[in-house]
Amino acid sequence: MDAVAARRARPRAGALDGQAIDFDRVTIARGGRTVLGDISLAIRPGEFVAILGPNGAGKTTLLQAVLGLLQPIAGDIRIFGTKPRRASRAAGYLPQQRMAVAELPLRGWDFVASALNGERWGLPLIGGNGRRQVDQALETVAAGALAARSLCELSGGELQRLLLAQALLGRPKLLLLDEPLISLDPHFQQAVVALVKEIQQSCGMTVLFTAHDLNPLLGAVDRVLYLGNGKAALGVVDEVITGDVLSALYRMPIEVLRVNGRILVVAGHGPVETEAHRHDAYGQDAHGHDARPQNV
Amino acid sequence: MATMPVRKMFEYDFMRTAFMAGGVVAIVAGAVGYFLVLRNLAFAGHALSHVGFAGATGSVLLGIGALWGLLAFTLAAAVAMGVLGDRLRNRDVAVGVILSLALGFGVLFLYLYTASATEATAILFGNLLAVSRDTLWGLLAMAAIGLLGLALIARPLLFATLSPELAEAKGVPLRLVSVLFLAIVAVAVAEAAQVVGVLLVFALMVGPAAAAQRLATRLYWGVALSVILALAETWGGIALAYATDWPTTFWIVLLSCLVYFLSLMKSLSIWHRDHNGSESTSTHPISQKQGAS
Numbered sequence: 001m002d003a004v005a006a007r008r009a010r011p012r013a014g015a016l017d018g019q020a021i022d023f024d025r026v027t028i029a030r031g032g033r034t035v036l037g038d039i040s041l042a043i044r045p046g047e048f049v050a051i052l053g054p055n056g057a058g059k060t061t062l063l064q065a066v067l068g069l070l071q072p073i074a075g076d077i078r079i080f081g082t083k084p085r086r087a088s089r090a091a092g093y094l095p096q097q098r099m100a101v102a103e104l105p106l107r108g109w110d111f112v113a114s115a116l117n118g119e120r121w122g123l124p125l126i127g128g129n130g131r132r133q134v135d136q137a138l139e140t141v142a143a144g145a146l147a148a149r150s151l152c153e154l155s156g157g158e159l160q161r162l163l164l165a166q167a168l169l170g171r172p173k174l175l176l177l178d179e180p181l182i183s184l185d186p187h188f189q190q191a192v193v194a195l196v197k198e199i200q201q202s203c204g205m206t207v208l209f210t211a212h213d214l215n216p217l218l219g220a221v222d223r224v225l226y227l228g229n230g231k232a233a234l235g236v237v238d239e240v241i242t243g244d245v246l247s248a249l250y251r252m253p254i255e256v257l258r259v260n261g262r263i264l265v266v267a268g269h270g271p272v273e274t275e276a277h278r279h280d281a282y283g284q285d286a287h288g289h290d291a292r293p294q295n296v
Numbered sequence: 297m298a299t300m301p302v303r304k305m306f307e308y309d310f311m312r313t314a315f316m317a318g319g320v321v322a323i324v325a326g327a328v329g330y331f332l333v334l335r336n337l338a339f340a341g342h343a344l345s346h347v348g349f350a351g352a353t354g355s356v357l358l359g360i361g362a363l364w365g366l367l368a369f370t371l372a373a374a375v376a377m378g379v380l381g382d383r384l385r386n387r388d389v390a391v392g393v394i395l396s397l398a399l400g401f402g403v404l405f406l407y408l409y410t411a412s413a414t415e416a417t418a419i420l421f422g423n424l425l426a427v428s429r430d431t432l433w434g435l436l437a438m439a440a441i442g443l444l445g446l447a448l449i450a451r452p453l454l455f456a457t458l459s460p461e462l463a464e465a466k467g468v469p470l471r472l473v474s475v476l477f478l479a480i481v482a483v484a485v486a487e488a489a490q491v492v493g494v495l496l497v498f499a500l501m502v503g504p505a506a507a508a509q510r511l512a513t514r515l516y517w518g519v520a521l522s523v524i525l526a527l528a529e530t531w532g533g534i535a536l537a538y539a540t541d542w543p544t545t546f547w548i549v550l551l552s553c554l555v556y557f558l559s560l561m562k563s564l565s566i567w568h569r570d571h572n573g574s575e576s577t578s579t580h581p582i583s584q585k586q587g588a589s
Binding site: 150 | 334336448449451452456458459462463465466467468510514518
């Protein structure tokens with residue numbers, strides 16, 4: 001369709017240009033099991049949304065539906081107004097890290113470049129224009145120095161930056177990051193979040209960022225999408241991470257305790273998860289989004 | 297001077313044919329082998345050659361050239377492997393059982409053929425010096441098809457190998473690419489078996505490629521080096537066989553192992569440097585920046 005025109009659209013224009021991502025009563029099943037049931041949500045262009053929830057809650061499933069890799073069994077998904085389809089150039093994707101690549105002696109530049117138009121048949125020849133695109137993507141993630149080193153010499157955080165560079169090739173307007181913080185030290189987690197925030201703001205990208213722990217993302221996210229029991233709750237942190245919303249989501253009593261600036265989520269039997277919410281790092285969302293706990 | 301015996305070596309027609317056949321096969325094995333090792337499929341290449349043994353002995357029994365039976369069986373097995381794909385992963389036992397079955401049938405066909413053991417030895421361990429002109433043309437045609445096929449799928453193959461999930465999201469047909477590549481591997485295996493035999497295909501398809509990956513970190517240099525090493529090992533092996541009268545296969549396998557172990561030494565030194573801590577140098581410049589809100 002008019003991908004070029006849409007790419008030029010003002011990143012934070014809001015409702016006038018329509019939504020970046022629109023789920024209308026979507027149900028997605030996987031292997032006969034309903035992972036997401038009757039979910040409706042809308043994400044504006046240029047938003048940074050963290051997707052949270054326990055294992056198996058459907059975080060990756062949701063990203064794959066946005067990518068067009070999974071078809072919903074009911075409902076309608078729109079990405080910038082069109083149905084999601086495979087091979088779309090609108091979305092950049094960072095899959096959950098596979099360590100298989102991490103043992104290869106191939107240099108970083110060639111690894112990133114392999115993703116440039118990698119779906120086309122023929123020899124992987126990269127012209128001057130392609131070279132510039134790869135260099136630019138590496139520069140954006142501040143990985144210029146990693147380009148000449150072998151993958152097997154890189155740390156997890158460094159490899160993560162190369163994967164991010166791959167996702168940025170072709171300048172997508174939507175960035176889908178699946179657990180990019182997993183198995184990273186807190187120090188590197190902060191670096192990755194700051195980097196994604198920087199890219200989101202300078203390029204006006206819409207970012208979906210799945211994570212187990214909200215803590216490293218607190219200063220960066222605009223809204224939080226919490227998944228559980230096949231349902232979803234979308235809103236700013238203070239509105240979603242509350243006892244009422246989480247209790248409704250899990251259909252069991254859940255308390256959210258705030259102690260010395262930290263937030264502890266407690267279920268009937270004990271702590272569900274601990275989230276150290278540092279409130280000095282959390283800025284109130286500027287757009288005044290309303291929390292929309294949905295279908296709960 | 298040493299030039300005299302070298303010139304004499306090329307006076308023999310069978311030596312010239314051996315050098316040409318070895319050269320053609322080495323180019324294919326080196327190029328295809330690079331991607332085979334990159335995809336972590338070295339064992340699959342080995343398995344294909346064993347399945348090919350039954351095809352080779354069977355076609356000898358039927359009076360057809362061993363090369364064609366070998367090619368037919370490796371191709372069929374490659375397509376089956378590619379189609380089964382993930383379901384075959386971590387199924388070492390199942391693959392092993394099929395392998396032994398194929399070898400068993402090979403033995404049966406040899407028994408039924410009742411001719412001299414020369415044919416069996418040639419299939420198992422290769423006999424480059426006995427390659428005929430006709431076979432050379434066959435090898436050339438297969439090499440052209442294999443290399444052309446590899447050139448056609450190289451880009452999505454590389455993408456699917458290094459970033460399978462991203463490649464799938466970008467529309468690369470992973471299964472099709474996998475089947476096509478294994479078919480190309482089957483062609484390369486059938487070729488390599490002519491030089492080093494079905495039992496030692498590993499030496500020509502995996503040895504040079506694995507060494508090249510350790511020595512060159514750029515993709516194109518790696519592929520080029522893999523081809524150059526395969527060529528050097530094959531031609532070196534033929535020359536040494538001529539000088540010593542020992543089997544060509546022995547020399548090729550020996551050179552392949554030598555080169556591989558030399559490349560290991562190089563990567564061991566990298567490993568040591570890596571463990572002196574590169575983590576501290578990679579602090580990100582904007583890591584201190586908090587998100588503006």
